[in-house]
Amino acid sequence: MSDASEDYSRTFGGEALGARLRRLSERIDRDGTRIYAEHGIRFEQRWYGVLRQLVANGPMSVGQIAAALHISHASVSEARRSLEKAGIVDNTPSPEDGRRRMLTLTAEGRTLWDSLSPLWDDFNTVAKELNDEAQDVVRLLDRLDDALARRSMYDRIMDKVSARTMTR
Known part of the structure; x- marks a missing residue:
């Protein structure tokens, strides 16, 4: 039986x-959500990357946003649905290919972006301070990201499974 105060994640290291x-991501997202709530703003953390892309690049497809953010098409599609429901983005046919849908900021979305920009400056400042305090953890995350790009977790595990089954 384990002690309730034992920290599983720290105990098992790598x-x-x-x-x-996941725990760190949840903690950061939870604090972000609290900040928005304290300011009376309904905003979901998962929206930020999509909005950032639309502000920087103008209209984009879900696939283009997913590629730019290096996340799944499904994740961007899910965010798109909630952004549309909130009235922050529109989903319109592409002028080049009517089968493809393009996301654009609505006037409400642009106003939201503009009103949140000073708060996001504070988020970014604190993120930089945390990174410095943690002795450049972003550089280490880059190394982890690069290692997974060289060889996925899936491939690495499947090699272990194959080696184990071959030795039987």
């Missing part, structure tokens, strides 16, 4: 890599 990354 073996709990996914659990640790």
Whole structure:
């Protein structure tokens, strides 16, 4: 039986890599949500990357945004649906290919972006301070990202499974 105060993620070190990354992501997202709530703003953390791309690049497809953010098409599609429901983005046919849909900021979305920009400056300043305090953890995350780009977790695990089954 384990002690309730034991920190699983820290106890297992690298073996709990996914659990640790999820926990940190949840903690950051939870604090962001609290900040928005304190300011009376309904905003979901997962919207930021999509909005950032639309502000920087103008109309984009879900696939283009997913590629730019290096996340799944499904994640961007899910964010798109909630952004549309909130009236922050529109989904219109592409002028070049009517089968493809383009996301654009609505006037409400542009106003939201403009009103949140000073708050996001504070988010960015604190993120930089945390990165400095953690002795450039972003550089280490880049190294992890690069290692996974060279060889996925899936491929690495499947090699272990294959090696184990071959030795039987």
